[in-house]
Amino acid sequence: MSVHSDKYRIVSPELTVKAMRDSGYKDTAHALAELIDNSIDAKADLVEVFACEAPVQLKTRVSYRVEEIAVLDNGHGMNAETLRRSLKYGDGSGNGNDGEPRIGKFGMGLPNSSLSQCTQVEVWSWTNGPGNALYTFLNLDQIRKGQENVPDPEHKPVPEYWRRLSNGLDRSGTLVLWTDLDRVNWYGAAATLRHTEELIGRIYRKFLDTGRVQIRMAPVRDGQVIEGGEYYAAPNDPLYLMKETCTPPPFNSKPMFQAFELGDPERPGFQSFQIADKDGIRHTVTVRAAMARPEARIRDIPGHPWPQDAKSNKDAGHQKWGKHAERNVGISLIREDRELLLDSAWAESDVRERWWGVEVSFPKALDDIFGVTNNKQSATVFESLARLNWEAELDEGETYKAYKDRLKELGDPRLPLIDLANHIRTSLLRPMRAKIKAQTKGIRGDSGERHPDRAARQATNAIRKRQEDGHTTKEDLASRGQSEDEKRKEQVDNLVARHHVDPAAATKIVDHSLKLGLLANWITSSQDTEAFFTIDPMTSILQVAFNSDHVLHGRLMAVMEEVPSDSSSEDLRERLAQVATTFQLLLFSWARMEKETSDPERLKIVKDARRDWGSYARDFIEDGDF
Known part of the structure; x- marks a missing residue:
């Protein structure tokens, strides 16, 4: 080969290094996961993750920054050939579909993840005690200078420093050490591990939940695990069906x-x-x-x-x-x-x-x-x-x-x-x-709304006043003979069967209404009708069901009820303007309905309904303190 042949290489060492580093890992936690994959594939039942920090003098104070990250396991370890191949891109014992239930496949994880975070990765692996470990490494500066082969492994005992920090050092295992952490996302040891906790717990939740592996997270300062700082990763189950997880109480010990x-x-x-x-x-x-x-x-x-x-x-x-x-x-x-x-x-x-x-x-x-x-x-x-x-x-x-x-x-x-x-x-x-939408349907008190029962209370007052004035209905008379249990059953059955409310939520809604003595209730649900509201056929309560499929719901009720807690004054003004416009259009639509009613008898009924509704509206609204 000519001495000048290097200038015609397809890929230069510098570009090779850049490709190694820009490997697409989202963060340090995802890179660490590759090392944990290797440990699990090596049949380890304990993986220890160490973040070692050292003091850094700032202008006015001393801070701490992670200088090294290590992953140590008690897996089956590697011989010299496997160890050397493990640091070669596109190789590794996990390559191929051989039927083994291994996580690895591509033979890229160890070098790819390591050099995405640091400039040097060192590996010790042993099958007959940590004193008989084999050692090799990759260094980016040497690769930039033209190094093409993974250094031949040499016998080198696991340093006493790591033996002292470990809780599970065994006769076989592997230690991976990252130094010169120029791309680690977080600074202190505790913060580095804290930012990995939920992700590691989620990625390996099935292994953690069944006890196939434990993952010890250990922040280190001055050569010692920080007192009270270590913990074992808990499963993070996005299906929330596992019993013992990192979910906050009360669902850390039971499914949510x-x-x-x-x-x-x-x-x-x-x-x-x-x-x-x-x-x-x-x-x-x-x-x-x-x-x-x-x-x-x-x-x-x-x-x-x-x-x-x-x-x-x-x-x-x-x-x-x-x-x-x-x-x-x-x-x-x-x-x-x-x-x-x-x-x-x-x-x-x-x-x-x-x-x-x-x-x-x-x-x-x-x-x-x-x-x-x-x-x-x-x-x-x-x-x-x-x-x-x-x-x-x-x-x-x-x-x-x-x-x-x-x-x-x-x-x-x-x-x-x-x-x-x-x-x-x-x-x-x-x-x-x-089902999720229906689960809390009708429960407005927990939404942050200031006065969730105000309209129902005022409607109850109006209904009682009309009853006292002799305006009773057949439902009013029938409800007087109902026991509280009969009223509860009627209302719960209505909410569950007619409006698909979760039974627990329905029971809470009804118990709340009965406790307050309410004679009116409001609920929103999907309805197959052109009407924008319906009246439920119940004896014990006047229940109005607003049709969530009607255009008025999105333009009126949703605008008023589904207000984000961080809404700005400008947003609130815009919401009020939209509600006012919608209400005006609602009245215009009634007026147009009257204009297009050509049958005199029907027109008389419509006009009487408008007049009567206005009279009822006065009774329900004028004495309201709101």
């Missing part, structure tokens, strides 16, 4: 969600699909779904009180567990029991999206079908389906089957997953959202 029925009575909340790989071999993909239990969203359900430190007059979304759920919105994609990503693109812009969870699990044999990337942070094909509107892609007159046939001819990579995606969107998310 319940399985959403998917049609299999033997496995509630489970559904299986058969999807073929590129060779036509079919594999099982499992979908799980869950939604919030009533007690997670509704205060003071009997037997399920909220904690004493729960924020008063705030709904569940403002509580600690609601904030936790807000960080777990989306569909969790699971590969070989390890989470690849939590895809929030499937969620709508509604605060209630936090109250459902969906998990899609698939084997690594379907990596190409799902579009799994080599850093195991994305599944590009599956993610693209969150934004798919197949109806918009149809040619004129084309059926769904013809559309799929066309995709097959084009070799569209989305085709194998389209049926799964449509099922999730239409047969799963749609009914779950409806």
